[in-house]
Amino acid sequence: MQTDERRKMVEMKGVTKYFGSLKALDEVSLDVFEGEKVVIIGPSGSGKSTLLRSINRLEEINAGDIIVDGFDIYDPGVNINKVREEVGMVFQQFNVFPHKTVLQNLTLAQTVVRRRSKNEAEKIAYALLDKVGIREKAGVYPTKLSGGQQQRVAIARALAMQPRLMLFDEPTSALDPEMIGEVLDVMVNLAKEGMTMIVVTHEMGFAREVADRVIFMDYGVILEEGSPEHFFANPTHERAQQFMRQIL
Amino acid sequence: MVEIAPKKFKKKKLDEHQKVLIDVGDGAAIPTKEDVGLFTAWRVAFFGAIALTVFLCVYKPDPYLDIMKFVPDGILVTFEVTVLSIMLALVIGLFTGLGRISKNKFINGIASLYVEVIRGIPLLVQLFYIYFGLGRFVQLPPLPSAVIAMAVCYGAYMGEIFRAGIQAIPKGQTEAARSLGMTPAQSMYHVILPQAVKTILPPVGNEFVALLKDSSLVSILAVADLLRRGREFASQSFTYFETYTMVALVYLMITLFFSKLISIMEDKISAD
Secondary structure: OOOOOOOOEEEEEEEEEOOOOOOEEEEEEEEEEEOOOOEEEOOOOOOHHHHHHHHHOOOOOOOOEEEEEEEEEEOOOOOOHHHHHHHHOOOOOOOOOOOHHHHHHHHHHHHHOOOOOHHHHHHHHHHHHHHHHHHHOOOOHHHHHOOHHHHHHHHHHHOOOOOOEEEEEEOOOOOOHHHHHHHHHHHHHHHOOOEEEEEEEEOHHHHHOOOOOOEEEOOOEEEEEEEEHHHOOOOOOOHHHHHHHHOO | OOOEOHHHHHHHOOOOOOOOEEEOOOOOOOOOOOOOOOHHHHHHHHHHHHHHHHHHHHHHHHHHHHHHHHHHHHHHHHHHHHHHHHHHHHHHHHHHHHHOOOOHHHHHHHHHHHHHHHHHHOHHHHHHHHHHHHHOOOOOHHHHHHHHHHHHHHHHHHHHHHHHHHOOOHHHHHHHHHHHHHHHHHHHHHHHHHHHHHHHHHHHHHHHHHHHHHHHHHHHHHOOHHHHHHHHHHHHHHHHHHHHHHHHHHHHHHHHHHHHHHHHHHHHHOOO
């Protein structure tokens, strides 16, 4: 691989984050290239969600630099809202807007932030609802939907902004087991289309199928990274071995 | 007045799914779901008041019917003061509530100071202060003075209602809106406030009833509201007992009517 010629989508250098006296991220450095799919795994409390959330500045970091799509997002001169337009985020708790219909969930930011016309926004929204397989729910309020459907709405809502990077924060952890598949299918298809993705998950099957690189975190540090083949066959770090034994 | 129950809100660490308890401790006898019988307190009070009023007017038209002919002008003024005050209080309350959750220390400090100061001074004193006290610098006519004083006072309480309502919305909603590229103002306007309205409406309705009753205080400023009209009638005819009986009955019927309306509205909202 000619790693150095590829465009860096995310560049983290010495990122450190404290929650009170707890060190959630300890000088983490990580590069993610355009088109790459990176899966972050690790025990709970390892700092993986914090790492992901710091990439679109939902967490403020205490030290280090994060460059997203060429913008230093902790530079006061950089408009974080502009950067976030290009970075889609999917949450564990879906966070769909309960007071808006499914269609309105998808068109709101398009019209308010991207300044698209209602017509154009709805056209894009319907195409995405087709893609995630819930076009027939366009006029329904999300509270009437199952968890899996809500999460697909949330993914479509993020995609409606046509982001260059998608962040997934344990997107299937709050779902009933029978609904995990429908959400992962959407994500696998997205990966096949070439989207740059950073995914925090416990779904090892997804990691194996989709990831270009698997990152194992614990104690706020990246302990090991490598291809899924390497990672699932013989992780080198002792904590990684232990974690894989527990989870598989 | 309405007291927002959980004081924990001050600590900002809010459990995502914690429901806000907005304790309705004031207002007239608002019927609750448990009161299913025909003789609920609300029904007895409301229809009893109507029956008594009609009975008195028919049985002893002098002075009761004369009183009922004299005071309706005052009812209109009472409504005028109440509606204008509540609308202004809502605007003040919105900005106060936003100020109270602001991360900007200066704005937050101003909003908090306003709430603390206003809540610590009796409404009657505030009315005197604005009309008689500040009259030394700007002499406003009685009605605007009354409306401003009521709105400034109730704005502080409204501010706390708005703050609690906004903070009751899970943090994830703001995060989702912001991660779509919305500015703080856009996410507040398009995502948070429309959801907060549900929690805010019932206590606001309750404040409306409380304000309607407190509006009787403006009669002190020579605003010809319901109570003032009653006073005028009584002092001419010396029928104090009869007049204030009728004035009390009219207030009772109005507040019970609105209390019922609000509880119906509350049910509708929670049914959604």
